[in-house]
Amino acid sequence: MDTGLRERKKTATRMALHEAAVRLALEHGPDRVTVESIADAAEVSRRTFSNYFAGKEEAIFYGDLVRLRRLLELVREQPGDEPPRAVLTTAAERLLAESDRLDPAWVAQRRLLRGHPSLAAHQVAAYAAMERDLTAELADRGLSGLRARVLAATFLAALRAATQHWLEHPDRGLAEWVAEALA
Amino acid sequence: MDTGLRERKKTATRMALHEAAVRLALEHGPDRVTVESIADAAEVSRRTFSNYFAGKEEAIFYGDLVRLRRLLELVREQPGDEPPRAVLTTAAERLLAESDRLDPAWVAQRRLLRGHPSLAAHQVAAYAAMERDLTAELADRGLSGLRARVLAATFLAALRAATQHWLEHPDRGLAEWVAEALA
DNA sequence: TGCCCACTGGGCAAACTTGCACGATGGGAA
DNA sequence: TTCCCATCGTGCAAGTTTGCCCAGTGGGCA
Numbered sequence: 001m002d003t004g005l006r007e008r009k010k011t012a013t014r015m016a017l018h019e020a021a022v023r024l025a026l027e028h029g030p031d032r033v034t035v036e037s038i039a040d041a042a043e044v045s046r047r048t049f050s051n052y053f054a055g056k057e058e059a060i061f062y063g064d065l066v067r068l069r070r071l072l073e074l075v076r077e078q079p080g081d082e083p084p085r086a087v088l089t090t091a092a093e094r095l096l097a098e099s100d101r102l103d104p105a106w107v108a109q110r111r112l113l114r115g116h117p118s119l120a121a122h123q124v125a126a127y128a129a130m131e132r133d134l135t136a137e138l139a140d141r142g143l144s145g146l147r148a149r150v151l152a153a154t155f156l157a158a159l160r161a162a163t164q165h166w167l168e169h170p171d172r173g174l175a176e177w178v179a180e181a182l183a
Numbered sequence: 184m185d186t187g188l189r190e191r192k193k194t195a196t197r198m199a200l201h202e203a204a205v206r207l208a209l210e211h212g213p214d215r216v217t218v219e220s221i222a223d224a225a226e227v228s229r230r231t232f233s234n235y236f237a238g239k240e241e242a243i244f245y246g247d248l249v250r251l252r253r254l255l256e257l258v259r260e261q262p263g264d265e266p267p268r269a270v271l272t273t274a275a276e277r278l279l280a281e282s283d284r285l286d287p288a289w290v291a292q293r294r295l296l297r298g299h300p301s302l303a304a305h306q307v308a309a310y311a312a313m314e315r316d317l318t319a320e321l322a323d324r325g326l327s328g329l330r331a332r333v334l335a336a337t338f339l340a341a342l343r344a345a346t347q348h349w350l351e352h353p354d355r356g357l358a359e360w361v362a363e364a365l366a
Numbered sequence: 367t368g369c370c371c372a373c374t375g376g377g378c379a380a381a382c383t384t385g386c387a388c389g390a391t392g393g394g395a396a
Numbered sequence: 397t398t399c400c401c402a403t404c405g406t407g408c409a410a411g412t413t414t415g416c417c418c419a420g421t422g423g424g425c426a
Contacts, residue, residue: 005228006381006414013383034403045188045384050405189384189411196413217373228414233375 014052014062016042021059022109030060030116057122060113064123068130071095075137084138084148088155089182096175110167131156158182197235197245199225204242205292213243213299240305243296247306251313254278258320267321267331271338272365279358293350310339341365 020041024033035056039049053059074091082090113119131152138148162181166174203224207216218239222232236242257274265273296302314335321331345364349357 004415005226009226009413010382035405036403043188043192046404047385047406048383051383055404187385192383193412218375219373229374230376230415231413234413238374 013042013044013048017044017049017052017059018062021056022063025056025060026105026109026112030056030113030119057119060119061122061126065126067095067099068126072130072133072137075134080141084141084143084151087141088151089179092155092159092178092182093175096178107167107170110163114164114167127156127160155182196225196227196231200227200232200235200242201245204239205246208239208243209288209292209295213239213296213302240302243302244305244309248309250278250282251309255313255316255320258317263324267324267326267334270324271334272362275338275342275361275365276358279361290350290353293346297347297350310343314339338365 017038021033021038024037024041033056035049036046038056038059039046042049049059053062071091074094075087078087078090113123134152134156135148138151139145143151158181159178162177163174165181166172166177169177200221204216204221207220207224216239218232219229221239221242222229225232232242236245254274257277258270261270261273296306317335317339318331321334322328326334341364342361345360346357348364349355349360352360
């Protein structure tokens with residue numbers, strides 16, 4: 001972490017844009033939100049928005065990107081001699097443990113954005129990028145190319161499915177659904 | 184007023200620095216405050232502080248400067264054929280009317296800063312600058328150079344004296360003291 | 367006395383933001 | 397269809413902030 005003022009302000013601006021984008025998308029619906037209104041809400045010029053995000057979808061899904069990056073980090077910081085599947089399930093457990101998101105706003109957000117065509121494309125793209133990185137990480141841990149690819153793909157698919165399922169059946173905790181899906 | 188984003192942010196930064204400077208001076212005493220601590224409190228670099236103010240005293244007295252500038256503005260916007268003394272007293276009345284400063288923080292601030300040598304010098308300088316501008320304005324209204332100078336000087340002196348007096352005898356309103364001093 | 371150290375003001379380059387302009391895109395009205 | 401208009405992405409110049417620098421100042425201490 002760079003504790004410099006410049007770096008902190010950039011992070012703050014990125015977060016302000018992300019949060020403004022999510023809030024406005026929830027308030028008015030994802031397609032009735034303009035880049036300009038997001039920039040205004042974040043106290044920043046329209047041009048500056050473009051310096052941070054390629055489009056409003058990217059701004060909306062920035063939270064997911066952070067989450068996925070954190071997951072990759074959790075995978076990487078585990079010892080190299082662990083069995084790959086254990087590494088993945090442990091990482092998933094820790095991710096859920098450190099972000100106890102019973103935050104109802106987050107749930108509402110996911111519910112609203114789910115299934116929205118232009119947004120879904122971006123979410124898929126984010127997962128695809130993560131799949132690449134995760135595959136590389138697993139290959140570094142000795143798996144063959146094919147096995148790494150398959151494991152990464154199925155792991156992320158299971159994660160996504162469990163989250164989706166949890167949104168529709170919040171009677172049990174997300175962690176339980178994830179555990180079941182990974183098994 | 185320029186409603187542009189750039190201009191608004193500059194104003195916000197200047198105000199943040201001014202308010203941080205006053206707050207810290209009140210908390211820790213005027214000389215135990217460093218430029219760096221002011222900049223930190225305003226979420227800005229030490230270098231940026233220097234882009235706005237020449238020193239911490241200037242930052243502390245920026246509020247007074249704004250007040251004095253507003254007074255000059257109130258003088259200027261009055262019709263040119265008014266008697267000069269009436270112009271001044273009217274301007275003073277309006278200034279007091281629009282800023283009903285019974286704000287106890289402001290009083291505490293003035294009490295603390297009053298008499299502090301390094302600060303007093305700057306306050307005097309601010310009044311001197313205003314005296315110049317006010318003299319010029321009065322000269323534009325037809326007064327001879329000497330009369331303009333004297334009227335400006337006595338008017339500002341009366342204002343300052345009334346404020347000072349009010350700080351020590353807050354039993355009557357500031358407006359009353361000012362009215363009496365001007366008479 | 368001389369030395370150290372915190373604080374300051376300001377030069378400078380690099381990084382960042384803003385404002386503006388221009389072309390591209392797409393939806394809706396004539 | 398064709399035209400209009402809102403929105404968008406992006407290049408560019410000007411304005412602003414940051415970080416690093418260094419020299420000057422003044423208080424405290426050996």
